[in-house]
Amino acid sequence: MVSTLAKPGRQLAKRLLLLQSGVVIATALTAVFAVNVDWGISALIGGGIFVIANAIFAMCAFMFSGARKARLVMASFYGGEVLKILITVILFAIAYLYIGVELVPLKLTYLLALGINIFGPVLFINNNK
Secondary structure, three states, rough: OHHHHHHOOOOOOOOOHHHHHHHHHHHHHHHHHHHHHHHHHHHHHHHHHHHHHHHHHHHHOOOOOOOOHHHHHHHHHHHHHHHHHHHHHHHHHHHHHHHOOOHHHHHHHHHHHHHHHHHHHHOOOOOOO
């Protein structure tokens, strides 16, 4: 019964991650054909940074469920958010320092994935009452 409480949230997180991944890949392919390969790779890296960090947060957020584990739920949620921010900073630092990336597609694709994260759940809301 405890796992059934978190099942809708887990399914929403999976769908959202798949949507983000698909949009990032489509954006990267569009950048490859519209501009050049460097822009496509940079777009893939920028979107990939967000998707990877978001996937790690989702794993942490849904690690525990149920009223008896309320403290663990909150601790894993906040810990996942801190880990998400740290991973984002580390991956951006690696991209800036060690990979020759184009900044415009990198940041635009990151912001696109962030926008999907903000507005995407509206697509999945079930209005059956």
